Amino acid sequence: MAGEILWPVALGIKLVYAGAIMGGGVTASGAFWSLVAALALGLLPGVFRPERQPWVRFGMNVAVSALLFADLLYFRYFGRPMSIYALLQVNNLGGLGGSLESLWSWREWVVWADVPAAYVFARRSCRRPKPSIPALQAVFFGLVAAAAVGGIWALMAVRTAPAEAPAAFSGGESRPAVGRGAVQRYGPLGHHVVDALAILREGEAAANPQALEEIAAWFRRHDPELRDSFDNPWRGWAQGMNLVLIQVESLHNFVLDLDIEGIPVTPNLRRLREHALYFPHFYPQTIEGNSSDAELLSQTSLYPAARGAAFYRFAGAAYPSLAKKLRAQGYAVLAVHGDRASYWNRAKMYPGLGLEPFVSLEHLEADEIIGMGLSDRSLFCQTAERLTRTPEPFYAFVITLSSHLPFELPEEERTLPLPPELDGTIVGRYLESIHYVDRALGEFIAALNQAGLAERTLIALYGDHDGLLWHKDRDAIEAAFGGPIDFEAWVRTYQPVPFLIYHPRLAGETVATIGGEVDIAPTLSNLLGLPASAWAGQAMGRSLLAPTPSYAVLPGGDYAEPAFIDPDGIRPALPAWAEEALRVADLIHLTRYVERTIEEGAGAGDDRSEGREP
Numbered sequence: 001m002a003g004e005i006l007w008p009v010a011l012g013i014k015l016v017y018a019g020a021i022m023g024g025g026v027t028a029s030g031a032f033w034s035l036v037a038a039l040a041l042g043l044l045p046g047v048f049r050p051e052r053q054p055w056v057r058f059g060m061n062v063a064v065s066a067l068l069f070a071d072l073l074y075f076r077y078f079g080r081p082m083s084i085y086a087l088l089q090v091n092n093l094g095g096l097g098g099s100l101e102s103l104w105s106w107r108e109w110v111v112w113a114d115v116p117a118a119y120v121f122a123r124r125s126c127r128r129p130k131p132s133i134p135a136l137q138a139v140f141f142g143l144v145a146a147a148a149v150g151g152i153w154a155l156m157a158v159r160t161a162p163a164e165a166p167a168a169f170s171g172g173e174s175r176p177a178v179g180r181g182a183v184q185r186y187g188p189l190g191h192h193v194v195d196a197l198a199i200l201r202e203g204e205a206a207a208n209p210q211a212l213e214e215i216a217a218w219f220r221r222h223d224p225e226l227r228d229s230f231d232n233p234w235r236g237w238a239q240g241m242n243l244v245l246i247q248v249e250s251l252h253n254f255v256l257d258l259d260i261e262g263i264p265v266t267p268n269l270r271r272l273r274e275h276a277l278y279f280p281h282f283y284p285q286t287i288e289g290n291s292s293d294a295e296l297l298s299q300t301s302l303y304p305a306a307r308g309a310a311f312y313r314f315a316g317a318a319y320p321s322l323a324k325k326l327r328a329q330g331y332a333v334l335a336v337h338g339d340r341a342s343y344w345n346r347a348k349m350y351p352g353l354g355l356e357p358f359v360s361l362e363h364l365e366a367d368e369i370i371g372m373g374l375s376d377r378s379l380f381c382q383t384a385e386r387l388t389r390t391p392e393p394f395y396a397f398v399i400t401l402s403s404h405l406p407f408e409l410p411e412e413e414r415t416l417p418l419p420p421e422l423d424g425t426i427v428g429r430y431l432e433s434i435h436y437v438d439r440a441l442g443e444f445i446a447a448l449n450q451a452g453l454a455e456r457t458l459i460a461l462y463g464d465h466d467g468l469l470w471h472k473d474r475d476a477i478e479a480a481f482g483g484p485i486d487f488e489a490w491v492r493t494y495q496p497v498p499f500l501i502y503h504p505r506l507a508g509e510t511v512a513t514i515g516g517e518v519d520i521a522p523t524l525s526n527l528l529g530l531p532a533s534a535w536a537g538q539a540m541g542r543s544l545l546a547p548t549p550s551y552a553v554l555p556g557g558d559y560a561e562p563a564f565i566d567p568d569g570i571r572p573a574l575p576a577w578a579e580e581a582l583r584v585a586d587l588i589h590l591t592r593y594v595e596r597t598i599e600e601g602a603g604a605g606d607d608r609s610e611g612r613e614p
Contacts, residue, residue, distance in 0.1 A: 006121070007057045008042030010114040011064060015187050018068045018111060022075045022191075023184040034187035054125035061118045064189075068111040071188055076108065076472070080557075081183050083288065084195050085308025089344075198307070206590035215593050218584045219537045225549060226522065229542035230532035234277075238503065239529030242457040243326070243395045244387075244448075245520075247294060248437060249403045250467025253280055253496040255434050261417045265435050268442030272461075273500060274508045279544060281514040282499040283565065284465040287557030292344040294464035295399070297517035299323060299353050301539035303555060303585035310589055315348035318595050320538040322521040323354035325530060326395045334359060334390065336383045337399040338374030355397060359386065370409060376402040376437050380444035388451045402440070403433040403467065415439070427480040430467050454504055460524055462517065463497030465559045470494075491563050491570045495554070499544075501527065514565055515544040516552040538598065540585060553578045 015034035020026045041060060045053040074082035182191040205211065256273065258265045286293035289309030296302065296310055299321045304310055323333045334357050341347035341360035350358045361373050364382055368375040383398055390396070402409075407429035416435040422428035441461075448454045468477055470490050477494065478485055485494070499520065515523075518541035525534060526543040542549070553574065556562030564571045564578055574582075587593070 006114075007045075007061065007118070008038045010118070011041060011061070012038035014064070014068060014111050014114070015189060018072060019183055019187045021072060021107065022081050022188065023180060027184045029185050030183060030187045030190075033185070033190045037187060037189045054122040058118050058122040061115060065111045065115055067192075068188060069108055072108045072111065076105070080180060081188070081191050083307055084192065084199060085288065085313065088312040089309055202307070202586075202590055205587060211587050211591050212593060212597060215584055215587055215591070216537070216597070218580070222540065222581075223536050226535060226539055226542045227532040229522065229544075229546040229549075230526050232526070232543065232546045234545040235526055236529035238458045238527045240393060241503075241528065242387075242393050242453065243331075243524065243528065244457055244459045245298065245322075245395070245397050245524070246441070246459070246461040247291070247298065247397070247399045247464050248441075248461060249291065249400050249464060250405070250407075250430070251403065251434065251437070251463030251497055252466055252468065252494060253282070253463070253498040254494055255431065256498055258431070260422070260431060261419060263417060265416065265431050266438040268438045268445070269461075269498070269500075271442075272445070272459075272502045275504055275506045276500040276502040277506065277509050277511055277545075279499040279511050279513065279515060280496065281512065281550075281552075281565070282462070282496055282544075283514075283516040283552040283554055284463065284495070284497050284560065285516040285518055285553065285555060286465045286559060287555050289344075290557075290559065291399070291464045292346070292349070293557070294462075294517055295344075295346075295397075296353075298462065298520040299355070299397070301518050301521040301535065301541040302588060303518055303540055303553075303582055304557075305589045306555070306582065306586040309344065311345045311349040314352075314589050314592070315345050316352055317589075317592050318352045320535070320594055320598060321353045321355075322524065323395060323397070325525065325534050326393075326528070327354060329530070330393065332391045332394040333396075334386070334394070335397040335399070336364075336379065336386070337361075338364065338376070338379040338401045339372055343372075359383075370402045370413070372404055373401045376400045376440040377443065380440050381447065384444055384447035384451065387448070387453060392456065399464075400437060400440075403430075403437045405467065407433040407467070409433060409436055422480055425476060425480065426473055427468065427476050434467075457503075458524075458527065459502040460500070460520070461502070462499040462520060466495065466497070468494065469559055470561060487561070487572065488570050491554075491565065495560065495563075511544060512550070513544045513547055514550040514552050514567070515541070516554070518553075519544050538594070540581060553581065555582050 012035045015038055016026060016031050019030045019034055023030055041064070044060070045056040048056050071082050074080075074086060182194040186194060255265045256269050264270055284294065285297055285303065287304045288307060289296065289304050289311060292309050292311040293304040296304055296319075300319045302319070305313060323335075327333050333354060335346075335350060335355040336359045337343075337346065339361055341358060341362055346358065346360070350356060364374055364379070366374060368378045370376075379398070379400065383396065387394065387396060407426065409429075409432055413436050414432050416432050418428045418432070422431070445454070445459070448457060448459075470487075474485055474490065499515075501524070520541070522532075522535055522539050522541050522543045523545060526532075526545050532543075551564070551566040554560050554563040554565070555574075562572060562574055564574050
């Protein structure tokens with residue numbers, strides 16, 4: 001009898017505990033629904049025969065504990081509750097061992113505290129003779145439990161139903177019943193119920209016959225902004241040049257001007273900046289797909305899917321992309337990354353982005369491993385050698401890896417002198433990793449120079465997302481650099497990632513235009529001489545080589561809170577038109593809009609205007 005009573009009590013305590021951590025404290029609504037869920041689950045074993053009930057309770061205890069443990073670990077890493085779509089990314093865990101171990105603490109393990117006692121109760125209960133239980137009583141318990149669970153589901157469905165026709169959810173606070181808000185209202189298990197309901201509504205949105213016209217109408221309104229942004233003196237400056245686009249793991253912009261003990265953290269990036277177009281007010285716009293979202297943004301000029309990673313959810317779908325448009329202009333294309341091809345599902349997603357061939361760890365010499373994969377030094381060395389054998393003009397997309405969390409380098413590669421207060425801290429390890437990547441990048445540029453490629457090659461570089469996070473590392477940054485950091489200061493100083501476009505004949509120029517990763521492909525297309533019409537009806541960004549408009553939309557996601565940035569300031573609430581853009585982007589993914597409405601190569605015209613001579 002003790003097991004029957006203690007099981008729902010222990011479950012209720014665990015649910016309230018996990019809800020308090022993920023919801024930012026105990027809420028009356030979250031605690032109430034957690035206790036209701038505990039009571040409903042406590043009744044479920046009653047549908048089984050008496051001799052099986054103790055092990056059913058134990059099995060349910062283990063399952064709920066495992067779910068809450070995963071929830072808490074995910075929350076500790078990303079600062080938001082885990083979604084069902086995150087389960088699609090379980091393949092990524094293979095290379096994240098060090099990252100996950102660095103996050104474990106006693107707070108996550110608390111949810112397992114009662115499991116040993118539950119096991120003892122289950123064994124003892126099985127040894128005792130069980131009184132017979134009428135079949136009708138078992139049916140009664142089953143019906144009560146089913147009604148309780150069904151009632152919870154139905155009530156949440158009613159309370160989270162949108163007032164208008166079903167539509168895809170966008171990021172941030174426009175999804176009040178998803179994420180942390182759902183945990184606060186309905187508890188951890190209720191969050192997963194609401195999450196499932198949101199997935200069902202996504203299907204309804206994709207099937208809406210008006211969705212395609214809504215997307216087309218949005219592009220008709222946006223295309224004039226795109227077209228006007230291409231009308232600038234830089235248009236066609238790099239026409240016919242090779243392009244190397246480098247996505248640097250976890251690279252913040254603030255490190256470019258940071259010295260530690262008198263030593264620049266990024267001396268090579270500083271030197272590149274002297275001959276580059278440099279965009280210091282440039283923001284990551286990833287949501288739940290993290291690095292893969294950054295790749296999607298830079299290649300397609302589309303905002304990511306609002307939920308989950310597009311690289312998993314829409315693998316195999318065709319997208320308009322920078323690679324496809326350059327290939328249509330006669331470019332050879334290749335992508336290079338030092339991790340296995342299956343990580344972030346790149347092997348299945350890259351063909352739809354035109355990123356073929358894809359040179360992954362399986363096709364590289366694994367002569368130096370750091371962290372999750374091939375060291376950036378080896379990656380850049382082997383990439384430079386491949387480029388000497390690649391027909392020109394070429395487009396190479398290179399994704400680095402060595403500065404991935406937990407920022408642990410071999411001792412011999414830790415060449416940045418750290419003061420005692422930084423040594424061994426997450427901030428110190430991060431700076432050491434970035435210093436290493438900067439050194440590898442310098443060797444890559446030197447190799448291109450030695451091969452005679454530098455004069456014919458435009459090199460663009462950006463950070464994929466932040467490495468030090470607002471919700472997790474703010475205290476460490478405050479301790480390292482002094483002074484409290486509020487949300488606005490964080491977004492202004494620590495949120496930006498660098499975007500720079502280097503060529504040895506460029507005079508260094510700082511571009512004040514505010515933008516984000518969705519603007520990379522149009523900006524590079526503008527420089528390379530592709531017309532705005534190549535992206536008409538396809539790109540959600542614009543060229544940053546025009547001074548206006550100047551803004552960035554941060555959708556909010558695993559690595560950032562929602563925000564809107566323009567010359568007037570930083571606002572945590574997104575304007576209605578930005579929310580609409582994110583919702584339309586989600587519809588583009590859900591409806592496979594490109595496959596259904598845009599022919600391959602459409603719009604790749606040749607209406608180029610005069611621009612600066614290279």
